[in-house]
Each structure stands twice: as C-alpha cells, then as structure tokens.
Amino acid sequence: MATRAAAEMPASVPPLSDERQVAWPKRIKARLANGLAVVLVESHTIPKFHGELFLRLGNAAASHHAPGLAEMTATVVRTGTAKRPSRQIEEDLRRLGADLSSHAGADNSAIAFAGLSELAEPLLELVSELAREAAFPEPEFERERRQRLEEVKLDRTQPGFLASERLRKVLFGAHPYAHVAPTEEQVAAYKLGDLLSVYRDFYTPENAMVLMVGDFDSAAMLKTIEKVFGAWTGKKPAIPAAPEPVKPSGRRVHLVHVPGAVQAQILAGCHAITRKHPDWIKLALTNSLYGGAFNSRLVMNIREDKGYTYSPRSSVNPLRQYGYFSISAAVRNDVVAASLTEIFYELDKLRALPVPEPELADARNYVSGVFSLGLATQDGLLSQLATVALNDLPDDYLETYREKVRILTPDDLLSTARKYFDSANMQIIVVGDRTQIEPQAALFGDLDVYDAHGKRLN
Amino acid sequence: MKISIETKTLANGLKVVIAPDTTAPVVTVGVYYKIGFRLEPRGRSGFAHLFEHMMFQGSANAPKMQHIKLINSSGGTLNGSTHYDVTNYFESVPSNALERVLWLEADRMRALKVDDENLRNQRDVVKEEVRVNVLNQPYGGFPWLDLPPVAFRNWANAHNFYGDFADLDSASLADVQSFFKTYYAPNNAVLLILGDVKPDEGIALAQKYFGDIPACAEPPFADPREPEQTEERRGEVEEKFGTLPALAIGYTVPPRRTTDWCAIALLDQALHGGRAGRMYRHLVLEKQVAVEVDGGIEDIFGYNGPTQMVTKILHKPEFTSDATLAEFDSVICDIQQDGITQDELVQLKVKFRSDYYSTLEGGHGGMPRYGLMHLLACFSLFDNEPQLVNTVLDGFLAVKREDIQAVAKKYLRNDKRAIVFRRPANAQAQEAA
Numbered sequence: 001m002a003t004r005a006a007a008e009m010p011a012s013v014p015p016l017s018d019e020r021q022v023a024w025p026k027r028i029k030a031r032l033a034n035g036l037a038v039v040l041v042e043s044h045t046i047p048k049f050h051g052e053l054f055l056r057l058g059n060a061a062a063s064h065h066a067p068g069l070a071e072m073t074a075t076v077v078r079t080g081t082a083k084r085p086s087r088q089i090e091e092d093l094r095r096l097g098a099d100l101s102s103h104a105g106a107d108n109s110a111i112a113f114a115g116l117s118e119l120a121e122p123l124l125e126l127v128s129e130l131a132r133e134a135a136f137p138e139p140e141f142e143r144e145r146r147q148r149l150e151e152v153k154l155d156r157t158q159p160g161f162l163a164s165e166r167l168r169k170v171l172f173g174a175h176p177y178a179h180v181a182p183t184e185e186q187v188a189a190y191k192l193g194d195l196l197s198v199y200r201d202f203y204t205p206e207n208a209m210v211l212m213v214g215d216f217d218s219a220a221m222l223k224t225i226e227k228v229f230g231a232w233t234g235k236k237p238a239i240p241a242a243p244e245p246v247k248p249s250g251r252r253v254h255l256v257h258v259p260g261a262v263q264a265q266i267l268a269g270c271h272a273i274t275r276k277h278p279d280w281i282k283l284a285l286t287n288s289l290y291g292g293a294f295n296s297r298l299v300m301n302i303r304e305d306k307g308y309t310y311s312p313r314s315s316v317n318p319l320r321q322y323g324y325f326s327i328s329a330a331v332r333n334d335v336v337a338a339s340l341t342e343i344f345y346e347l348d349k350l351r352a353l354p355v356p357e358p359e360l361a362d363a364r365n366y367v368s369g370v371f372s373l374g375l376a377t378q379d380g381l382l383s384q385l386a387t388v389a390l391n392d393l394p395d396d397y398l399e400t401y402r403e404k405v406r407i408l409t410p411d412d413l414l415s416t417a418r419k420y421f422d423s424a425n426m427q428i429i430v431v432g433d434r435t436q437i438e439p440q441a442a443l444f445g446d447l448d449v450y451d452a453h454g455k456r457l458n
Numbered sequence: 459m460k461i462s463i464e465t466k467t468l469a470n471g472l473k474v475v476i477a478p479d480t481t482a483p484v485v486t487v488g489v490y491y492k493i494g495f496r497l498e499p500r501g502r503s504g505f506a507h508l509f510e511h512m513m514f515q516g517s518a519n520a521p522k523m524q525h526i527k528l529i530n531s532s533g534g535t536l537n538g539s540t541h542y543d544v545t546n547y548f549e550s551v552p553s554n555a556l557e558r559v560l561w562l563e564a565d566r567m568r569a570l571k572v573d574d575e576n577l578r579n580q581r582d583v584v585k586e587e588v589r590v591n592v593l594n595q596p597y598g599g600f601p602w603l604d605l606p607p608v609a610f611r612n613w614a615n616a617h618n619f620y621g622d623f624a625d626l627d628s629a630s631l632a633d634v635q636s637f638f639k640t641y642y643a644p645n646n647a648v649l650l651i652l653g654d655v656k657p658d659e660g661i662a663l664a665q666k667y668f669g670d671i672p673a674c675a676e677p678p679f680a681d682p683r684e685p686e687q688t689e690e691r692r693g694e695v696e697e698k699f700g701t702l703p704a705l706a707i708g709y710t711v712p713p714r715r716t717t718d719w720c721a722i723a724l725l726d727q728a729l730h731g732g733r734a735g736r737m738y739r740h741l742v743l744e745k746q747v748a749v750e751v752d753g754g755i756e757d758i759f760g761y762n763g764p765t766q767m768v769t770k771i772l773h774k775p776e777f778t779s780d781a782t783l784a785e786f787d788s789v790i791c792d793i794q795q796d797g798i799t800q801d802e803l804v805q806l807k808v809k810f811r812s813d814y815y816s817t818l819e820g821g822h823g824g825m826p827r828y829g830l831m832h833l834l835a836c837f838s839l840f841d842n843e844p845q846l847v848n849t850v851l852d853g854f855l856a857v858k859r860e861d862i863q864a865v866a867k868k869y870l871r872n873d874k875r876a877i878v879f880r881r882p883a884n885a886q887a888q889e890a891a
Contacts, residue, residue, distance in 0.1 A: 010519045010520055010521075010524065012519055012561070013520075013528060013558060013561060013562075014557035014558045014561050015558075016532060016554045016555055016558065017554045017556075017557065018554060019483070019552060019554045020483035020552075020553055020554065020654065021483065022482070022483060023481075023482075043481075044481070045479075045481065045819050046459060046815040046816070046818060046819045047459055047815060048812065048815050048816065048819075086743065087739070087743075090732070090733045090734035090739070091734050091805060093734065094731060094732075094734045094805040094806070094808070094809045095804070095805045095808060096808070097808040097809050097811060097812030097813075098812070099732075114816070115812065116808070116811075116812050116815075119808075143743070143746055146746070147742075147749055150701075150702060150749040150774065151749065153701045153702075154596065154700060154701060154702065154749075154772075157596040157699040157700050157701060158595070158596055158699075159594060159595075258699075260698060260699075261594055262589055262593050262594050263586065263589040263590060263593070263594040265594075293530050294526045294530055294535075294536070295523075295526050295527050295529075295530035295531065300523065303583055304522070304523065304526075304579065304583075305579070306579075307578070307579040307580070307581075307582030307583050307586075308582070308586070309583070309586050310583050310584070310586040310587035310589075310590055311586075311587070311590060330586060330589065330590040330594070331586065332582075332585070332586060332589070361531075362527065362530065362531030363531075365530075365531050365532060365533045366530045366531060366533055366534075368533055369532065369533015369534055369551065369552050369555075370533065370534070370535060370824065372482070372483065372484055372533065372552055373484050373533075373534070373535065373550050373551075373552075373824055373825070373826060374824055375482060376481075376482040376484045376653075376826035377819055377820075377826050378819065380824065380826070
C-alpha cells in the first residue's frame with residue numbers, strides 16, 4: 001500500500017528501446033490578402049480531413065450585449081444562409097459525408113468541420129457561406145432561443161456545471177470570464193439585432209483563421225481556400241477592455257446546496273497563467289505530477305489508496321487573458337473533509353519538498369509521451385495546431401515542446417508549485433446536500449451557501 | 459481504404475492481430491476478453507465491471523500501482539472498459555515501450571494477484587463511479603440502464619449492469635479468482651497491436667510474452683436468446699434531478715451480419731443521423747416538441763446478443779408524453795408507408811462510409827486507432843474474421859431503398875418495442891412555483 005513510497009520497478013520489466021523520432025508532417029502557413037490566416041497540415045491516416053474556421057472573439061467580447069451571446073450567434077449561424085434554408089444545409093452536409101458544428105467559447109467562435117477528401121471543396125464552400133452569408137431567420141432564432149432556455153435549466157441540475165459556474169464567478173468577479181452560461185432571464189432577453197451585430201463584427205477575415213489537417217495536397221488545398229475565401233472582406237473589430245478581476249484572498253468555501261444529492265462534487269481553484277506565459281510548460285508538468293495523470297499523487301492517494309472517489313483530477317485552464325488551476329473530485333458525502341485534507345496535503349507537499357528525481361523522470365516521460373500520442377490522429381493534430389495558432393506561440397513550439405519538458409528539474413517544480421498552487425487562497429466549491437456536508441466543508445474556511453440558482457442561503 | 463492486417467493464433471489459442479502503420483512512432487495495444495455484462499453470475503450484478511477494475515490492482519510480477527505507473531511513466535495512457543459481450547484493456551504508448559506493455563498484459567493474463575484490501579478499495583471506487591454517472595446525475599443511466607429490464611426477459615440481457623450495491627458488497631475475493639480462472643484465458647482472448655510495429659516482430663513478441671500462458675477449458679456461455687416478444691412493454695423511472703420529461707423507445711434489431719442488419723443500420727442513419735435525421739428534424743426542428751433527440755444502434759459492430767435501436771427524447775414539459783410519442787410514431791409510420799427517396803439513400807451511404815473511416819482512425823481519450831482496435835477485436839472474437847474491417851462496409855453500401863422500407867415494417871413494430879418514461883419527481887413543485 002504505497003502511495004507515499006512508490007514500489008520499485010519489478011526486475012523483469014523490459015527496458016524501453018530507443019525512441020523513434022517524430023516525422024513532422026508537411027505544414028503550410030499563409031495569410032490571404034484579405035487577412036485570413038491559413039494553416040494546413042497533411043495527414044494521410046484516412047481519406048478525410050478535419051478543419052476549423054476560428055473567429056478570434058467569443059462570449060467575453062460579446063458580454064456587453066449579454067453572457068453567452070457569441071454562442072447563441074454561432075448556433076443560429078447554421079440555421080440558414082442567403083442561398084440555403086436550414087434543412088438544405090443539414091442535407092447537404094450529409095451528402096458530403098460531413099460533420100459540422102458552430103460554437104463559441106469565452107475567447108473564440110468557431111465553425112468546426114470534417115469530411116471526405118474527395119468532397120473538400122463543396123464543404124469549404126458551405127463553411128464560407130455560413131461565415132459570410134448567414135441569414136439569421138427570425139423563426140429559427142426564436143426556436144433556438146426557446147431551446148437554449150430549456151438547456152440552461154438543465155445545466156443547473158448538473159453538479160459539475162454548478163461547481164464550475166460558482167468557481168468562475170468567485171475567481172473572475174466583474175470580468176466576463178465570470179460567466180460560463182447565461183441565466184434564463186438573459187436568454188429570454190436575447191435580441192436578434194444583437195446576434196447580427198456580433199456576426200457582423202466577429203465573422204471577418206481579419207479576425208479569422210482556418211486550420212485544416214488531413215488527406216490532401218497542401219499546395220492544392222491552399223489554392224482552393226483562396227478561391228473559396230478570397231473575396232471575403234471585413235476588418236478586425238475594436239473590443240472594449242474588460243475590468244481586471246480581483247484575485248480572491250484567503251481560503252473560502254462556497255457550498256452550492258442541492259437537496260437530495262448522494263455525492264459531493266468538490267472543485268477548488270486559484271488564479272494561474274495563460275498559455276503564452278513562459279512558465280506554462282513548468283506548470284503543465286507540475287500539474288501532471290500532482291493530479292493530471294492516472295499515476296499522479298492525487299489519484300493514487302484519494303482513489304487508489306483511500307477509495308474516496310472515482311474521478312479525481314487537477315487541471316490548468318488557460319483562457320486568453322487569464323488562467324486558473326483547479327482540482328476536482330466527486331466524493332461520497334461522509335469523506336468531504338477527509339478528501340479536502342488530502343487534496344491540500346498533496347498540494348502543500350509539492351510546495352514544501354522537491355520532487356524525487358525518479359518520480360520527476362516518470363512525469364516528464366508522461367507529458368512528453370502523451371503529447372506525441374496527440375499528434376497521431378487528424379483531430380488530435382488539429383487541436384495541437386489550434387493551440388499554437390490561437391495563442392500566437394512560436395512556429396517551432398510543437399517541435400521543441402518535448403525538449404522543453406525534458407530539461408525541467410526538481411527546483412523548477414518546487415518554485416512553480418510555490419508560485420501557482422496558491423494553497424492559502426484556494427477557493428473551494430462543494431456542490432451537494434448541505435445537511436450532509438456543511439459541517440465538514442466549514443472546517444476549511446469561511447463558508448457561503450448558495451442554491452442552484454445562485455441565491456445566497458446563509 | 460485498405461487496412462493491412464497480419465494474424466496468427468498461438469498454440470494456447472490466443473488470437474493475435476497486427477495492423478502496422480508507421481506514420482507516427484506510437485503503438486496501441488489491446489487485449490479483449492470474450493466476457494461482458496451478459497455473462498456475469500446471477501446475484502453478482504455489476505461483477506464484470508468490478509472485475510475490470512481489479513485487473514489494474516496487481517498481477518504476479520507487477521503489484522498494485524505498477525500497472526498504471528509503468529504505462530504512464532513510459533509516456534502512455536491506459537484504460538479498460540466493460541461491454542455487453544467483451545471486456546477490453548488497452549494502452550497507447552510511444553513505440554519504444556511496446557515490449558513493456560506486452561509484458562504487463564501477459565503478466566496479468568497469466569496471474570492476477572489481488573487481496574481483500576484491493577477489492578474493498580475498488581468496490582468503493584466503483585460505487586463513486588455509479589454515483590457520479592448515475593445516482594447523482596440528471597438522467598443518469600438513461601436509457602442504457604433503464605431500458606434493458608423493461609425490454610428483455612432473459613436475466614443475461616435484463617439485469618443492472620453497473621450493479622446493485624448489495625451485489626457489489628457481496629462480491630468476494632473467491633469470486634474474483636474464479637471469474638479470472640473461468641474467463642481470462644488466452645483461448646478466450648485476442649491481442650491487438652496497432653501502429654508502429656513490423657508484423658513479424660509483433661507476432662514474435664506476442665509468442666515471447668504470451669506463448670507459455672496455459673489454455674483453459676472452454677468457458678461456459680450463458681444463452682442470451684430472448685423468448686419471442688408479442689406485446690409492447692412499458693416502464694417508468696423517476697427522474698430525481700432533471701427538469702424535463704424524457705422517454706426512450708427501443709426496438710430489438712436483427713442479428714448481426716445479415717442483410718436486414720445492414721438495412722437497419724442505414725435506417726438508423728436515416729432516423730438518427732444528427733440534425734438531418736428524421737427524428738431530430740421532426741421532433742426538434744419542425745414540431746418543436748423535443749429539446750434533445752438522439753439515439754441509434756450503439757456500437758453496432760461490438761455486440762454479440764440481443765440489442766436495440768434506441769431513440770432517446772427529452773421533451774418540453776408543455777407536451778404530454780403521449781403527445782410526444784405520437785409525434786415519434788408519425789416519423790416511424792411515415793418511413794414504413796413511403797420509405798426513403800433515392801437521394802436520401804445516396805446521402806445516407808456517403809455519410810455511413812465517412813463515419814466508418816472516422817471510426818477506424820478514432821481516438822478514445824487521445825488513443826489513436828481505438829476504433830480500429832475495437833472492430834478487429836470484435837470481428838476476431840465473434841466471427842473469427844478480423845479481415846471483415848476491409849469488407850464489412852460493402853454490405854451497407856449495397857442496401858436498396860426497398861430493403862430499408864422492408865426492415866422498417868418488419869422490426870419497428872409496436873409489439874416488438876419497449877418504452878421507458880423518465881418522469882421528473884419535482885415537476886409539479888416546479889409548475890406550482
């Protein structure tokens with residue numbers, strides 16, 4: 001039983017053989033005359049391709065209209081264009097063997113698509129039509145709004161949603177990042193005119209980037225993209241600055257009361273850094289060792305040793321302007337205090353003691369290895385390229401990533417943990433039935449209690 | 459697209475399938491055992507899944523923690539999952555760790571070494587898994603745990619696959635060892651190596667690490683056949699958290715690898731293929747009765763007994779479940795009476811082919827070729843014919859319009875279906891508030 005003194009490797013385990021180098025796929029990076037950025041990578045695993053048209057603004061930049069408005073805009077984008085009504089769009093996609101989704105997060109809006117290589121051009125034409133000539137039919141807008149109303153009600157019945165909603169509010173206060181979803185009232189007040197103005201401002205070539213990975217010839221695909229998107233026009237919009245969030249100070253507990261819950265969802269978090277920050281890779285490795293991998297200290301402790309939870313994990317969450325670190329675990333009601341104790345024990349231990357070199361070597365191998373696995377499928381590669389492009393990371397970022405992981409030392413991890421695992425100011429969210437868990441939660445800081453709709457109860 | 463495959467059956471009965479592809483220096487390894495939910499012993503509901511957890515708890519030469527540690531520290535990820543008719547264990551690693559992965563899988567095929575403390579620990583973990591996925595989630599287990607007890611009469615098909623907590627509590631270490639001895643034998647398994655490996659090397663390594671594991675007696679198999687269904691079956695489940703009423707309708711589908719099966723797969727695509735599918739279009743876009751509609755034949759290549767095509771509907775509270783069901787029925791009725799158009803059939807086939815390619819490449823939590831592995835494994839264990847990955851698509855692309863209408867009439871009948879209604883407990887309280 002050894003979470004704290006990991007067993008030695010058995011003698012009969014075969015050693016690792018020499019690593020084969022990654023053959024980096026052919027890549028083209030270009031910018032059309034209208035400002036549209038293009039990244040193309042060949043990957044011939046299957047006769048298909050995956051692509052994404054990013055508009056580099058999302059819900060945060062639309063928040064002066066209402067929370068979630070970029071998402072609503074993206075939803076209605078696919079419901080009709082000047083040339084095709086909703087039903088034809090859906091049937092044409094099927095005819096092309098394609099999948100398409102239009103969505104928006106805090107920082108970006110996007111049209112993601114995948115289809116058969118032999119039918120690439122007509123799919124790109126449809127994507128272009130959605131980006132340039134969406135018609136925003138009034139009945140479709142009304143229907144989607146009504147739909148969204150039911151969805152936001154449903155969200156409030158999910159412990160994971162309630163936890164992340166509360167954490168974002170606590171961490172980001174007056175900044176638009178505080179809102180992960182609109183309220184029912186806000187959805188009810190959505191106006192078609194606001195969607196149109198978000199569409200006009202965000203969906204422009206100067207604000208856009210198209211990424212494609214797949215079974216195509218990249219020089220020929222670039223010509224197709226020029227042909228399809230070349231005549232698109234529009235400037236990058238100016239977006240008003242958002243207020244800087246005030247970092248919460250002192251550990252505090254925020255309990256979201258769900259009567260009858262048979263488990264408690266814990267989510268603790270603190271401010272951290274963005275993807276562009278020079279400490280990013282150090283933090284990613286430190287996180288992986290703490291709770292980002294199956295083999296991590298947190299999982300070994302509260303799952304494999306104690307059996308408190310099925311799915312503990314920690315993660316680093318980079319948004320464009322700010323980032324945060326979080327730890328989550330759904331635990332049984334009678335071990336809320338015990339779980340939090342172990343969560344903080346492992347955090348504080350990483351802040352106090354250097355990581356033993358063999359454990360660090362294992363973690364370096366893990367982070368570097370899963371990075372390679374992520375390059376082996378079209379959509380995996382696409383998501384890595386999107387990270388680089390959307391965060392304006394250097395061109396050799398992917399090629400040099402593993403090397404940057406390999407040079408990290410126990411001292412790097414110690415200083416990273418001290419800097420970003422802000423144990424003293426960690427905000428603790430617990431979603432569950434207060435009658436089962438409140439006294440345990442209160443042991444960890446001043447306690448506020450809310451209902452599922454955000455109303456203060458204490 | 460043609461997948462290159464090498465196969466070999468070792469003297470102890472272990473099937474080995476190699477699918478080489480050297481474009482990236484990564485390899486995915488899977489071991490599939492022909493044992494799933496259906497075959498777990500009576501009084502031990504949930505045991506196949508609990509047992510899957512135990513396979514990570516230690517083997518003769520790799521004690522607890524080592525399985526996970528060895529894979530993660532080699533730069534790889536691992537997991538396992540329990541299905542109706544198979545249980546799988548799989549790893550994706552940089553290809554320089556291939557031998558290590560094979561050693562580990564062989565070690566736990568040869569001898570599981572676990573104790574009571576491991577069992578208690580994983581029983582606790584599994585209970586939290588059930589809480590997080592079912593008991594504390596809106597629509598948890600809907601409809602995959604709700605429908606089988608209503609639809610089926612044979613315990614093998616109808617029981618609670620995640621397990622009653624009382625059954626999980628009564629599972630003993632003796633049960634674990636006996637289950638292992640009965641089902642976890644090389645002659646009841648297939649080993650798959652996909653990606654950066656040369657076929658002859660892969661087969662030599664399989665022989666080196668697995669070759670001396672002794673075969674066992676052929677495991678007994680529960681008969682999963684169902685008595686003929688002659689009446690519509692209905693059930694109700696209370697929805698504790700969710701705000702919307704829901705229903706799920708399941709029709710038992712024809713046996714796999716028949717012409718009817720190919721036709722019903724395309725019928726499934728016509729009904730449930732996303733926003734172009736007839737169900738979504740009618741219930742969500744046109745009639746606006748429902749908020750969510752999806753469904754279909756889940757994992758169509760991955761089962762080996764009775765299974766259903768299921769439509770799952772969350773509908774607006776202002777419509778009754780009868781009114782919602784009537785709209786559902788009108789979609790079924792329409793396709794039975796008029797069939798589909800030639801243009802629709804063309805679209806369905808293009809989409810089916812495109813989806814099939816994605817399945818083959820498919821990641822599963824970042825594991826390349828998970829889908830190809832799954833198909834090769836199921837075609838090996840159920841059909842002894844892994845090469846089916848290269849030919850199975852032909853049957854679907856040969857389906858004709860009249861085939862689709864015929865299977866709609868033959869299988870989508872009220873007396874062949876089961877319906878579960880999931881009713882929100884607090885609906886009235888909410889209406890009143």
